[in-house]
Amino acid sequence: MAEKPASRWWIAPAAAGVAFLAGLPLLLSAYTVSLLISVLAYASLATSWAFFSGTTRYISLATAAFVGIGTYTVALLSDHLPLAVVLAIAHMIGFVIALGVGLSTLRLSGIYFVIFTFGLTELIKQLVIWFEINQTKTLARYIFVNASGTLIYELLLATATIVIAGVWWLSRSRVGYALRVIGEDEMVARHSGIDTTRVKVLVFAATSAVMSMVGAVLSLRYTYVDPNIAFNSLVSFQVLIMALLGGIGRPWGPALGAVPLVLLSELLSGTFPHHFGIALGICFVVIVFFLPGGVMGLVDRWSAWLPRSALRRRKES
Amino acid sequence: MTAGPLLAIQGLSKSFGGLQAVRDFDLDVPERSIVGLIGPNGSGKTTVLNLVTGEIAADGGSVRLDGREILGRPAFRVCRARIARTFQLVRVLPGMTTRENVLIGRLFGSAPATPEHARKEIDALLDRVGLSDLADQTGAQLTYIDQKRVELARALATQPRLLLLDEWLAGLNPRELQIGIELIRRIRDEGMTIVMIEHVMEAIRALCDHVVVMSAGGLIAAGAPDSVLNDPEVARVYLGDDDA
Amino acid sequence: MILFEVVLSGVLVGGMYGLIALGLNLQYGIARMMNLAYGEALMGGAYTAFWFFMLWRIDPLASMLFSVPVAFCGNWLIYRYLLSPLIRRAANQEILEADTILVTFGLLFVFQGLALVQWGGEYRGYTYLAVPIDLLGATVALNRLMAFVAAVVLALALYWLLRSTRLGGALRAIAIDPVAAQLVAVDVPRLSALAFAAGGAIMAAAGTLVSMFLSFNASIGIVYTLKALIVVIMGGVGRMLGCLMAGLLLGLAEALGAYLVDPGLTLAINFALFLLVLLVRPQGLFSRG
Ligand SMILES: Nc1ncnc2c1ncn2[C@@H]1O[C@H](COP(=O)(O)OP(=O)(O)O)[C@@H](O)[C@H]1O
Numbered sequence: 001m002a003e004k005p006a007s008r009w010w011i012a013p014a015a016a017g018v019a020f021l022a023g024l025p026l027l028l029s030a031y032t033v034s035l036l037i038s039v040l041a042y043a044s045l046a047t048s049w050a051f052f053s054g055t056t057r058y059i060s061l062a063t064a065a066f067v068g069i070g071t072y073t074v075a076l077l078s079d080h081l082p083l084a085v086v087l088a089i090a091h092m093i094g095f096v097i098a099l100g101v102g103l104s105t106l107r108l109s110g111i112y113f114v115i116f117t118f119g120l121t122e123l124i125k126q127l128v129i130w131f132e133i134n135q136t137k138t139l140a141r142y143i144f145v146n147a148s149g150t151l152i153y154e155l156l157l158a159t160a161t162i163v164i165a166g167v168w169w170l171s172r173s174r175v176g177y178a179l180r181v182i183g184e185d186e187m188v189a190r191h192s193g194i195d196t197t198r199v200k201v202l203v204f205a206a207t208s209a210v211m212s213m214v215g216a217v218l219s220l221r222y223t224y225v226d227p228n229i230a231f232n233s234l235v236s237f238q239v240l241i242m243a244l245l246g247g248i249g250r251p252w253g254p255a256l257g258a259v260p261l262v263l264l265s266e267l268l269s270g271t272f273p274h275h276f277g278i279a280l281g282i283c284f285v286v287i288v289f290f291l292p293g294g295v296m297g298l299v300d301r302w303s304a305w306l307p308r309s310a311l312r313r314r315k316e317s
Numbered sequence: 318m319t320a321g322p323l324l325a326i327q328g329l330s331k332s333f334g335g336l337q338a339v340r341d342f343d344l345d346v347p348e349r350s351i352v353g354l355i356g357p358n359g360s361g362k363t364t365v366l367n368l369v370t371g372e373i374a375a376d377g378g379s380v381r382l383d384g385r386e387i388l389g390r391p392a393f394r395v396c397r398a399r400i401a402r403t404f405q406l407v408r409v410l411p412g413m414t415t416r417e418n419v420l421i422g423r424l425f426g427s428a429p430a431t432p433e434h435a436r437k438e439i440d441a442l443l444d445r446v447g448l449s450d451l452a453d454q455t456g457a458q459l460t461y462i463d464q465k466r467v468e469l470a471r472a473l474a475t476q477p478r479l480l481l482l483d484e485w486l487a488g489l490n491p492r493e494l495q496i497g498i499e500l501i502r503r504i505r506d507e508g509m510t511i512v513m514i515e516h517v518m519e520a521i522r523a524l525c526d527h528v529v530v531m532s533a534g535g536l537i538a539a540g541a542p543d544s545v546l547n548d549p550e551v552a553r554v555y556l557g558d559d560d561a
Numbered sequence: 562m563i564l565f566e567v568v569l570s571g572v573l574v575g576g577m578y579g580l581i582a583l584g585l586n587l588q589y590g591i592a593r594m595m596n597l598a599y600g601e602a603l604m605g606g607a608y609t610a611f612w613f614f615m616l617w618r619i620d621p622l623a624s625m626l627f628s629v630p631v632a633f634c635g636n637w638l639i640y641r642y643l644l645s646p647l648i649r650r651a652a653n654q655e656i657l658e659a660d661t662i663l664v665t666f667g668l669l670f671v672f673q674g675l676a677l678v679q680w681g682g683e684y685r686g687y688t689y690l691a692v693p694i695d696l697l698g699a700t701v702a703l704n705r706l707m708a709f710v711a712a713v714v715l716a717l718a719l720y721w722l723l724r725s726t727r728l729g730g731a732l733r734a735i736a737i738d739p740v741a742a743q744l745v746a747v748d749v750p751r752l753s754a755l756a757f758a759a760g761g762a763i764m765a766a767a768g769t770l771v772s773m774f775l776s777f778n779a780s781i782g783i784v785y786t787l788k789a790l791i792v793v794i795m796g797g798v799g800r801m802l803g804c805l806m807a808g809l810l811l812g813l814a815e816a817l818g819a820y821l822v823d824p825g826l827t828l829a830i831n832f833a834l835f836l837l838v839l840l841v842r843p844q845g846l847f848s849r850g
Pocket residue numbers: 333336338356357358359360361362363364365
């Protein structure tokens with residue numbers, strides 16, 4: 001109880017930090033801002049992913065699908081509707097599709113969820129291709145939104161801040177506990193009064209909606225998209241690694257994991273675009289191989305590394 | 318409220334493929350009583366618990382709590398209807414502390430609370446089952462007996478009217494057994510209704526008001542502990558000294 | 562008559578799906594490894610056939626003599642050195658499953674990236690036995706027919722092997738209960754590795770066959786992994802005959818869907834079928850109980 005005020009001491013510095021970040025574009029070059037845009041986008045994605053998949057251990061491989069949904073919403077609608085409306089629609093479409101996926105698979109064993117999310121990116125990509133071929137007879141789309149790097153940056157900063165703060169807040173609420181119990185033992189969750197299906201489906205839908213939102217904002221950078229660019233499975237893999245590297249036990253862990261990987265991607269993608277996937281895959285396999293507890297063990301180790309006082313605070317708040 | 322039983326099971330049945338695990342099972346549990354459910358391994362006792370708590374779907378029958386049908390409800394609703402249970406193979410959440418393990422019962426049980434509100438109650442509950450000193454250890458660090466205590470405390474934290482214990486006293490040494498028996502007695506004296514699956518005859522004699530015996534999915538005997546435990550038929554089923 | 566052609570083409574593709582599902586069942590049903598990089602072996606087999614044919618005019622069927630052993634060894638190495646260490650240290654089945662899913666998801670991008678670096682992203686294909694054949698009044702290309710016959714021969718040979726040999730009996734015992742199999746002196750680790758490797762080899766063979774009549778590119782693996790997964794779920798994990806039938810069913814559904822709705826929607830039809838199975842019979846269409 002005494003820790004209660006102590007656990008909030010950092011709110012003021014954090015707010016100052018966000019304000020500082022918001023002012024950064026005034027100081028930095030356009031190139032650096034664009035790097036930061038990627039960091040913020042992936043930080044939001046990894047945090048969202050970790051909140052659902054990291055805590056419940058229902059591994060979603062569909063991040064790229066939801067990002068792509070956001071991208072395509074902008075590509076299709078940005079000529080006709082104001083930006084804010086388009087972003088809201090992207091959010092909603094992501095939510096509804098995730099709701100459908102969750103309702104049909106999350107009642108069942110986890111493996112069906114993995115398979116479904118594994119194929120979802122490809123499925124939606126094919127549906128978009130089919131739609132485009134029948135509608136526009138071409139796969140190319142041009143995005144003519146007048147959005148400066150600074151606007152995109154500020155939008156993503158706001159998204160990342162809300163996502164990280166939201167996850168921090170939710171993880172100490174009943175929802176956060178419910179997700180953790182589901183991750184540890186779903187049978188216990190059911191018999192302790194947790195409506196497991198409802199919690200899983202809603203949180204999956206909410207985090208997926210965030211992913212669509214991020215995809216939508218990110219797409220303002222592009223002038224050209226096609227389904228193969230918008231729906232790139234590598235994004236799912238990247239986000240997953242970021243979350244696991246950064247650590248799932250704490251709200252800001254996944255966001256931290258985004259930094260090194262965005263830099264690595266930046267380093268490789270200009271000169272060797274295809275080598276990024278290889279490098280990422282090999283790194284990942286090597287990491288897993290040398291981690292005694294396995295990838296999911298990493299999740300536990302991260303929480304074990306938390307200082308005891310921090311643990312206690314989380315539990316008591 | 319009428320004077321009917323708190324829990325009334327009638328004609329409960331379940332088969333797994335060709336195996337009839339529970340057949341036409343009846344049981345009345347009066348309020349504030351302890352009913353013992355005994356029978357050899359594989360006779361269907363745990364399955365009865367699983368059916369009542371909504372873990373698995375029944376083939377037929379009826380389970381009424383205070384006159385209201387609860388069969389067919391999902392497990393979380395049964396919990397919220399104020400029926401709590403423990404598991405034969407202990408299920409403690411290994412990555413959560415003792416306090417958190419118990420807290421979740423309070424957060425989501427029949428009277429959901431927020432984490433802030435539940436705290437003080439949880440500490441009192443931990444004290445009651447003798448876990449205060451271990452409150453900050455994780456489930457994985459606890460000994461077997463302490464894990465059993467955590468399970469009981471978690472069940473109690475959901476604020477049940479009916480408590481279902483699946484071999485909760487199994488595997489305790491004689492001293493722990495006495496403590497366990499005392500604990501259950503105290504819980505009953507505070508107004509709880511309890512159904513306990515048990516193999517420890519000493520505990521059944523000491524605690525139960527009524528005992529029912531299952532064999533091969535069916536009910537073969539019922540009555541006061543002393544008469545049931547001295548029934549030659551029951552002894553035959555338990556010891557298996559027949560030609561079956 | 563059109564309908565007959567549609568059904569025929571569905572059956573021809575369905576045979577292929579049955580084969581790749583059998584291979585996945587060896588990996589997932591027997592070796593108990595959910596391998597998301599499974600389809601990459603198909604991609605490898607297809608590229609091998611393509612280059613052997615384009616560079617040296619080697620018959621695609623003959624190229625299997627190279628691609629199949631390579632895939633076998635490659636998958637054996639993956640199982641032996643990447644996946645089986647995970648088994649030894651996993652605390653429980655759930656952790657093992659999560660670990661293998663993540664590792665094989667990583668492998669998928671390694672193989673796909675290698676293919677992209679080496680051969681680029683464009684679609685490839687070659688003309689092989691593109692001769693129209695009259696089959697009971699319907700016209701089919703000889704290459705499709707060849708591929709189907711080869712797929713069915715392979716699938717039946719595998720089925721016979723599993724059904725009627727000592728080795729097959731041991732493998733089926735592992736599929737039913739690895740612990741019990743170990744108790745009756747089945748060498749579970751060795752046979753699991755064998756099953757995993759054989760699954761990859763089958764996928765490479767399927768890749769060769771697919772390349773004879775369909776174009777492909779470096780990222781085609783995911784699609785076939787997905788189809789194999791869906792067929793295995795439909796047919797029942799560990800059930801070989803169920804998988805063959807489910808493969809045919811998927812091929813038929815795709816062909817009918819392509820004809821009645823739109824050929825661009827095959828994957829959507831796959832998913833629709835998958836969803837239907839999940840809703841109606843999560844334990845598989847062709848499994849008992
Ligand atoms: N989920 C299940 N699937 C198949 N068979 C089961 C299942 N649960 C229990 N059984 C079988 O039902 C019978 C009764 O089991 P159980 O209720 O656990 O017995 P008890 O608790 O009396 O020892 C046993 O033969 C057991 O193998």
